[in-house]
Amino acid sequence: MSKINFFGSIPAIVTPFKKNGDLDLPALERLVDLQLKGGVDAIVVAGSTGEAATLSDEEYVTAIKTVVKKVSNKVPVIAGAGSNDTKKAIHLSSLAKEAGANALLIVTPYYNKPTPNGLVLHYKAIAKTVDLPIILYNVPGRTGSNVAPQVILRIAREVPNVIAVKEASGSLNQMMEIIQGAPKSFSVLSGDDSLTLPLIGAGGHGCISVVCNEVPKMFSDMVHLALKGNFLEAQKLHYQMLELMNVNFIETNPIPVKTALAMMGLISENFRLPLTTLEDKNRAVLEKTLKTMGLWPL
Numbered sequence: 001m002s003k004i005n006f007f008g009s010i011p012a013i014v015t016p017f018k019k020n021g022d023l024d025l026p027a028l029e030r031l032v033d034l035q036l037k038g039g040v041d042a043i044v045v046a047g048s049t050g051e052a053a054t055l056s057d058e059e060y061v062t063a064i065k066t067v068v069k070k071v072s073n074k075v076p077v078i079a080g081a082g083s084n085d086t087k088k089a090i091h092l093s094s095l096a097k098e099a100g101a102n103a104l105l106i107v108t109p110y111y112n113k114p115t116p117n118g119l120v121l122h123y124k125a126i127a128k129t130v131d132l133p134i135i136l137y138n139v140p141g142r143t144g145s146n147v148a149p150q151v152i153l154r155i156a157r158e159v160p161n162v163i164a165v166k167e168a169s170g171s172l173n174q175m176m177e178i179i180q181g182a183p184k185s186f187s188v189l190s191g192d193d194s195l196t197l198p199l200i201g202a203g204g205h206g207c208i209s210v211v212c213n214e215v216p217k218m219f220s221d222m223v224h225l226a227l228k229g230n231f232l233e234a235q236k237l238h239y240q241m242l243e244l245m246n247v248n249f250i251e252t253n254p255i256p257v258k259t260a261l262a263m264m265g266l267i268s269e270n271f272r273l274p275l276t277t278l279e280d281k282n283r284a285v286l287e288k289t290l291k292t293m294g295l296w297p298l
Helices: 025-038 057-071 086-099 116-129 149-158 172-181 193-201 216-227 231-247 255-263 280-292
Strands: 008-011 043-045 077-080 103-107 134-138 162-167 187-190 206-209
Touching: 008 043, 008 216, 025 057, 025 216, 043 057, 057 077, 057 086, 077 086, 086 103, 086 116, 103 116, 116 134, 116 149, 134 149, 149 162, 149 172, 162 172, 172 187, 172 193, 187 193, 193 206, 193 216, 193 231, 206 216, 216 231, 231 280, 255 280
Parallel strands: 008 206, 043 077, 077 103, 103 134, 134 162, 162 187, 187 206
Antiparallel strands: none
16 A cells, blocks of 8 residues: 555545536546646545535546546545445445545445444455555534544554544544544544634644635645644635635535536536535525635626
């Protein structure tokens, strides 16, 4: 397994679709190019923000290969590969590795609510089969269960491939407990854009971000300033983006961010069911926010 330390600004990019529902690969390439120009440190493809649950295996591989080719070794490419079926997670992880991904983002199993022992065995089974670095993803709002810090730390100790956590519990106390107990090389990444700055202040290492889709340079600059200890300048950027960070979750992610990117002329506004277009009242809020930030109208 190649050694990668995950830190900094890491966008979880959306998956653009054509009107007929097919992957829009030219739009995906444009998004990747925008992120690279913005100074990001890695890119996540086929995560929750990328509507991965709706992708066929063929589309999943195509999306990863497209990003890997466009990135051209400039930054690591992280593929979402989670499932509540360990066998399926191993399958996706294997596909991701074959497609050229440098690492895996693996959400904790949802719906079936495994015990701590089950979680440890889940990640051990994946790591044993697919020799890539793994970022554990704790997002209770989607999985239905929070993974306690002591369980995350146990996985970090017992599964060497698990080298980072994307923490989206919304609890800074939980994140700080992980930071305190984690191995030295273990990265704690925020899964909530608005908590990125305070998390870095508490010793965290960066964020796997949604808002970075829209403002990659601003978000990356904020993260890099904070990591260098320049919190006053980072704070200015944080507050410039805070409203957009919140509006991105006015409805289920990635509905607002894909709508914003469409308004910015970067993608077409297409979703796959069960996701649908943004409600009119929320679109008005998004339009106002983008206008305030100078991102719309074009």
